[in-house]
Amino acid sequence: MKLRTYFKTSLADTVTPLGMYLRIRDKFPGSILLESTDSHAQEHCMTFIAIEPIAGFQAEGLQVTNWTVEDAATVRNFDHGSEVLSAFAEFTEKFEVLAEPELPKQIANGFFGYAGFNAVQYFEDIAFDSPYDSERCIPDLCYQMYRYVIAVDHFRHRRYIAINTDEPQEAAFDEIQKLEQMLSAGDVLKTRFSLDGTEVSNMTDEQHEAMIVKCKEHIARGDIFQIVPSRRFTQKYQGDDMLVYRVLRSINPSPYLFYFDYGSFRLIGSSPEAELITANGKAM
Numbered sequence: 001m002k003l004r005t006y007f008k009t010s011l012a013d014t015v016t017p018l019g020m021y022l023r024i025r026d027k028f029p030g031s032i033l034l035e036s037t038d039s040h041a042q043e044h045c046m047t048f049i050a051i052e053p054i055a056g057f058q059a060e061g062l063q064v065t066n067w068t069v070e071d072a073a074t075v076r077n078f079d080h081g082s083e084v085l086s087a088f089a090e091f092t093e094k095f096e097v098l099a100e101p102e103l104p105k106q107i108a109n110g111f112f113g114y115a116g117f118n119a120v121q122y123f124e125d126i127a128f129d130s131p132y133d134s135e136r137c138i139p140d141l142c143y144q145m146y147r148y149v150i151a152v153d154h155f156r157h158r159r160y161i162a163i164n165t166d167e168p169q170e171a172a173f174d175e176i177q178k179l180e181q182m183l184s185a186g187d188v189l190k191t192r193f194s195l196d197g198t199e200v201s202n203m204t205d206e207q208h209e210a211m212i213v214k215c216k217e218h219i220a221r222g223d224i225f226q227i228v229p230s231r232r233f234t235q236k237y238q239g240d241d242m243l244v245y246r247v248l249r250s251i252n253p254s255p256y257l258f259y260f261d262y263g264s265f266r267l268i269g270s271s272p273e274a275e276l277i278t279a280n281g282k283a284m
Contacts, residue, residue, distance in 0.1 A: 003164045005099035006172040012159035017047040017152045022188040028052050032112060032260045036154060037253040045155040050112045050146035057091045058139040059084050066091050081121035097164060107151045110164045113143030114267060138265050148179060191240035199235040244268060
């Protein structure tokens with residue numbers, strides 16, 4: 001798929017990225033927000049809003065699904081995790097995106113997504129008893145190409161609206177102008193959120209403490225150099241979980257916050273680490 005990236009630049013000192021996202025999320029379901037609250041650093045000062053997915057790749061254990069707006073979804077099953085990673089590379093290589101050199105490198109392309117904990121089986125020679133955790137009911141790896149990418153440079157107070165398209169330049173800028181109007185038009189709807197019942201965990205306090213003791217034993221023996229003992233909590237709710245994200249960003253402001261809306265599920269969090277940074281074809 002050959003695409004070209006056109007973009008428009010403007011000042012971004014009178015609007016907030018969250019306000020822009022709230023204005024477009026109902027018009028463009030499946031939009032995602034990667035937000036930075038750091039306005040003093042040049043390296044980690046970008047917020048991204050990715051809108052209207054046009055292609056996607058996801059893996060659930062050793063089963064892979066990929067699709068584009070031009071082709072129906074295809075499903076494949078593999079025997080080894082490394083094959084999933086090869087399939088992902090094969091999928092991304094189908095896209096040829098030409099961007100103007102003035103466009104910041106972080107904005108060009110348009111692929112955004114996540115890799116969950118169980119995605120380690122795609123990168124390392126590790127086999128789980130069950131390749132897919134069906135209890136969570138979300139993909140282990142999910143990346144999508146988006147038609148629009150809005151990027152806000154907090155350090156320079158600058159906004160970029162980019163479009164990945166095969167349309168002529170004039171039509172592309174017409175689409176950018178329409179989106180630009182949506183970002184500043186109308187009020188943000190007020191929503192509600194409430195808890196439903198009490199939270200539950202996948203283990204007891206005693207089980208969690210025993211796991212920590214076992215981790216310490218592995219550390220003392222020198223078996224491991226890093227470990228994160230984790231515990232899952234589940235809480236039913238009613239209303240708009242965007243309010244949870246807004247509270248989280250207030251309690252724990254970070255250079256890395258995210259609100260990923262995938263329709264049937266959403267990912268909300270603060271302070272993820274960059275998996276990989278590349279520049280000029282080199283991994284850093």
